[in-house]
Structure formats: structure tokens, C-alpha cells
Amino acid sequence: MGNEIKIGISSCVLGENVRFDSGHKISKFVTKELSPYFEFVPVCPEVGAGMSVPRPTIRLVSNEERIALVETKDPTQDHTEQMVSYSKQKVAQLQGEQLCGYVVCAKSPTCGMERVKVYKKAGAVNEGVGLYTQELMSSMPWLPIEEDGRLNDPILKENFITRVYTLNDFYTSMEGEPTRGKIVAFHSRYKLTLMAHHPESYKSLGSLVAHIGDYGMDEFYNLYREGLMKALAHRASRKNNTNVLMHLQGYFKRNLDKPQKQELRQTIDDYRVGLLPLLAPLTLIKHYLSAHPDSYIEQQAYLQPYPQELRLRYGL
Structure with missing residues (x-):
């Protein structure tokens, strides 16, 4: 692959x-x-x-039981x-x-x-x-x-690209042969990502992984993949991101001196209130991480969910 x-x-x-x-x-x-x-x-x-191309325009129409796809000018032409x-x-x-x-x-x-237009007797509604x-x-x-x-919306765009790269990472990590061990290792790298996107799913997927022995491999794989991707469809809020950043800050407690701790706290707080983009505290955390390596944090996908060249976190 x-x-x-x-x-x-x-x-x-x-x-x-x-x-x-x-x-x-x-x-x-x-x-x-x-x-x-x-x-x-x-x-x-x-x-x-x-x-054919070109072709008559088509639209969705609803007649009681079913939604049909018909030609706009001649609704008897049903596709x-x-x-x-x-x-x-x-x-x-x-x-x-x-x-x-x-x-x-x-x-x-x-x-x-x-919100696709559906035409009914009483007029069109955007609900299809x-x-x-x-x-x-x-x-x-x-x-x-x-x-x-x-x-074109920076937040929706970033969320979509995060989900694409996560799913690709999931497939790549399985190497064509899913095992419980591979899914547990993958889950461990996505804990902070899940915490940022949807804390409830972070808990429920954690519990699913803890009971991995209760499922057949295929069933577990499908449940985990769907749970993971549905969780990430929730956009990471400023509040949840702030919680993850504070969680990360805890890993450096012993290694930073007072001014450094203060600077990191301040940067996270400036992000929390909207003065700085998410990139600011993340850059500082990566800087401290290179000085004080921590294997658990280094492997967290949250720090680099997709190639930096996509420049998606500038607007967040």
C-alpha cells in the first residue's frame, strides 16, 4: 500500500x-x-x-411514501x-x-x-x-x-482532513491484518485526539478497548472503526482543546522551571480566551518535548494529525 x-x-x-x-x-x-x-x-x-451530458435537470420529489428522482420538466421520467x-x-x-x-x-x-431540496405538493423543503x-x-x-x-470553512476543513488522516493511519497501522494488539496500540496514540474531539467517546472507546476479549476480531474492528470516526466527526472545541493542553502541561511539571511553567500556562490561557491560535501552545509544548522527551506524548497523533504543510491549524 x-x-x-x-x-x-x-x-x-x-x-x-x-x-x-x-x-x-x-x-x-x-x-x-x-x-x-x-x-x-x-x-x-x-x-x-x-x-447523458448534457441532460435534462433532475430533482428529488416526495410523494407520501418514497422520495423519487425525476426530471424537472417531465416528472414522468423517473430515474x-x-x-x-x-x-x-x-x-x-x-x-x-x-x-x-x-x-x-x-x-x-x-x-x-x-439540505438538498425535496419538492412536495406544498412546495420545496431543504431536508433531503x-x-x-x-x-x-x-x-x-x-x-x-x-x-x-x-x-472553505477553516474549522470544517481542518476537521475533515483530521478524519481522513486518522482513518488512513488506522488502515496503515493494521497492515492489512487487524489484530487486537494493533488496535490497542493505535488507540493509545489517539487518546488525546479523542479527548479533544469528544470526551464521551474517549470514555466509551476506552471501555470498548478494555473489553476487547469479549468480541470476535471482525466485530471489534468494525465497532472500533465506526466509534473512532463518529467521535472525530465532532469538532474539537476550544474548551476540549484547552483540557488536552492542560493535561499535556502536567507531563512537564518536574522538568520546567518557574518562568517556563508560567509561560506555558499563560500561552494555554491566551488560547483558551481566543487571543492566540491553537498553534501557539502546541509549538511551545513541542519545544519542551524536544528538550524533555516523553515516549507516550511523542507518539500522540494530537501533536501532528496531518502534514504541517497543509497549514490547517493557523486559523483555529
Whole structure:
């Protein structure tokens, strides 16, 4: 397995001319900033399901029991079955690709992740999920999925990239052959990350790992992977990050003199109240760590969740 991290993506977001009007919805962030790090696996469900380019526009309509995908101008042209069966087949194929994330096209009746327009008798409501993305989410509940537009938000972007790198690290650590020992070792490196993202999951996953003997390997692997990725989908709050930083500070108690302790405390506090970005206390902690090595802290993924060159923590 190379270090190419595979990410699924809506073809139009990559700049392919596959939209109904023969256009695309290229994301500069994806093509410029992410492409050096990831190998993209482009999918356009509409073209994949056999629709033409260009093609009539389609939309989701709700009639009592089911949500259907029909042509806007001629609702008798129903593409639901064809889309659902294509999505099932495509997603099953992608299961073998070991994807670590997926970027979908917002508001699309096939690819949208949330707030997709659904037309009802009384008018349209923004409460749908694209049919293809729906299948993706239910078949791979652990997979980090984000919409192209939302990746312009520094906090959502950082959270998505953290999840992608975590899942990739998880797969790499398993070396194609999950064992209880490998999962315990992985969990130990992600304790602070979990504490920052979702303290409740930190506790529940800790308890799951403690009772590892009660499960078959496959069941445990699936429970852990899903629990881990759902925990990280919670964004790390300033309050939780501050708790983790104070926890880290405790490891240096014996090694730092009074002014150093004071400086570290002050920097953490300045982050807590929003005067400094997260990078400031982390840089100081890494500096003290190089002077006073500690093997447990050095292996914590929290200190370096992804390549520094992505410059994602500047805005946090």
C-alpha cells in the first residue's frame, strides 16, 4: 500500500464537464491544495447511471411514501430505480478501494450530503440527501464525507482532513491484518485526539478497548472503526482543546522551571480566551518535548494529525 491516500470525489468538483449543462463545479481548494496529498477517485453518479451530458435537470420529489428522482420538466421520467441500483453497485465496488474520505457536490439531488431540496405538493423543503450519497453514508458509516462548499470553512476543513488522516493511519497501522494488539496500540496514540474531539467517546472507546476479549476480531474492528470516526466527526472545541493542553502541561511539571511553567500556562490561557491560535501552545509544548522527551506524548497523533504543510491549524 503506497502512501497515496484515496479519496472519493464528485467528478464535477474535480473539474470534469459532467454536469447537466456540460459544465463543472471545480473546487480550487481541492484541485490546488489537496491534490498533492491525495489520490482522487472521481464518480459522477448521473453519468455512471447512464444519463447523458448534457441532460435534462433532475430533482428529488416526495410523494407520501418514497422520495423519487425525476426530471424537472417531465416528472414522468423517473430515474429513481436506475440511480439506486447504480449507487448500490458503485458503493459496493468502492468498499474494496479502502477510501479514507469523500468530497461530494453540495445541493445535488444525487450527491448532496444535507439540505438538498425535496419538492412536495406544498412546495420545496431543504431536508433531503442525494440518493448516491445516502447509499454511501449507510454502507460506510465510518467514512468522512464533506461537501465542496463547506471545505472553505477553516474549522470544517481542518476537521475533515483530521478524519481522513486518522482513518488512513488506522488502515496503515493494521497492515492489512487487524489484530487486537494493533488496535490497542493505535488507540493509545489517539487518546488525546479523542479527548479533544469528544470526551464521551474517549470514555466509551476506552471501555470498548478494555473489553476487547469479549468480541470476535471482525466485530471489534468494525465497532472500533465506526466509534473512532463518529467521535472525530465532532469538532474539537476550544474548551476540549484547552483540557488536552492542560493535561499535556502536567507531563512537564518536574522538568520546567518557574518562568517556563508560567509561560506555558499563560500561552494555554491566551488560547483558551481566543487571543492566540491553537498553534501557539502546541509549538511551545513541542519545544519542551524536544528538550524533555516523553515516549507516550511523542507518539500522540494530537501533536501532528496531518502534514504541517497543509497549514490547517493557523486559523483555529
